Amino acid sequence: MTSSSAYDDPALRAGDGWRIGVLYSRTGVTAATESEHFFGTALAIEEINAAGGVNGRLLEPVAYDPKSDPDEYRRLATRLLQEDDATVIFGCSTSSSRKAVLPVIERNNALLWYCSIYEGFEYSPNVIYTGAVPNQNSMQLAAYLLRNHGRRFFLVGADYIYPRESNRIMRDMVEEHGGEIIDEVYLPSDADPAALQEVVKQIRAIEPDVVFSTLIGRGARAFYQLYREHGIDPARIPIASLTMTEGETRMIGTQLCGGHIVSASYVNSLSNESNRRFLKSWHARFGPQPASMWSEMAYNQVHLFALALARTGSLDTAKIVEAACDVEFDSPEGLLKIDPDNNHAVLTPRIAICRPDGVFDVVWEGRSPIKPDPYLTSYGFAEFWLDGERP
Template identity: 50%
Template structure:
């Protein structure tokens, strides 16, 4: 059905990231990473002589629109491959549709783990690729009393559950746990910051996402807290959110991620240069851009080999493949359909970038079900 035999028709793929709404601050960058990769592939002649043409919808940060647009792509638009989703709630809204209609969703976002679908390729970090090292680093560098702040949906609650377990195994304690709406503003964080002032934790662990991230960090700054002694540490705060909140507001805070813009190496330098040429010198890359970018290139390599968009054929070819991504060499783990990505920890500097504090020696094998929930290798401080 999807073979290119004796045709020059373009390859049509779906692209489903929010350009509006409370998640646009990060999903817009994922859209950009996707489009840059498609442009690069097409400029090099496409795949087997055929261009990749994106079918793009804006789900406006609404799960109902993610669901309806995914169905439209797979049914009305004749698309079988979709690049999209940031939040776990949007992924879970799309999941039953791609499974029922046998589509293939490429998901370029870190998430809480404990999921497997034959119709999803997961290219963001799983908890063993970010939470383990971050917990080690924070407890060794800052202390063992954590205050959890998250957006109120599945990813923050599940990520905090995992972090609680990791913290407990290290002899630490959670001194507070609060959740806010995905549309939270600075007033919603005022009572939380007052509670933080009373409890005096060593670390604020944030799983807040979207525009609310900006409000969290700005309210923290309004209270005069010092990141040198009590940082906000996150798995989700990227260069994009730091730009939105202000470099001075983000200064000194911690993020664990497979990728930061400032990583050395010609592969990343070329990627950053291409991104800035396309979208502006003041537009930073981030881990979500990078995953959105490399997954399209991995898709194109598999498509070149299979010459078909048939989900079953394409997916089996993707599993086990490797790629020299801007973050470094990565692979799609054939046992779980997740990417083996790098583990890194960075601190935001006064240029809105992250200074690298620690990194793994190579990519970390994905273990989304945490089958070996043991203490990760010590993080040098």
């Protein structure tokens, strides 16, 4: 693979810009969601550079495709830091890819901006985590499902760190509040249709109240298609997810996804001026392709980085991290800021249901942004089970 700057600009070719690495897969099992990360990142870089860059210098991106392979992430992160002179990387989507590059990032005292939701239980002074952790999505989803869909949960996930940890957390929360996990199944990340079909048949036979899915990529999309092909009605037994949003539901077929549930800090139907500006810019650049939380959070973190960089005038990791905790960005999902206690984002949780036309209707929203608790020190539901409130 060859290094490539995202823009053919003379100023960038002259080497006068702020060099940054971009490490998202455009091919492989997670290509769909990581391409959205890439597009959101590219849009933010273009906006910043069109406005004159940061302190008069343009952002100079160097992008690689790790092909959804953790070993490639590690190799290319090393290349960015040691050969391409980048000290800041926007990249990784799955926890396995983040874990693969983390030793490289820390060994080189570089800075990784990581925008995916993840299972928590991690802190590094060399990472800014802008995606939701379980106390900002899983807790709310468990409470909503127990209140609105029943107590019998079926868990299905891909066999790696994030799904197993997410399901462990979901099991703890459900069982602590009187629910039951009637089965828990794991499949390879790129599960074959026959294995997925067996799981769907099992769900149809057992008839749980709800299915919590942590499948990813092509396997997740095939699972949703098989679900309807086997006659399971989402109005009766919905699939609840932390990841299945606008881009992938369109790939599946929005009519097949009507009635399914997502817990996310952003859906593109949010009605606020910042989101309207973002969507106008997004559609002007990418046409009818829908924006989602995958693209939105990637977009947000580049703008947050630019604000921090404007303060420091330096790519020094410690200075950027300190400044990132002092600035705020008026993002499409609301005011975005980083908690200095753990380098994670303060976010507003939301729960939404997909309509047959692909629009997600928000059915519950947090009353205020929630501080991240990546180590999940409390499973308490008090905030979501107030008298008279139906989350």
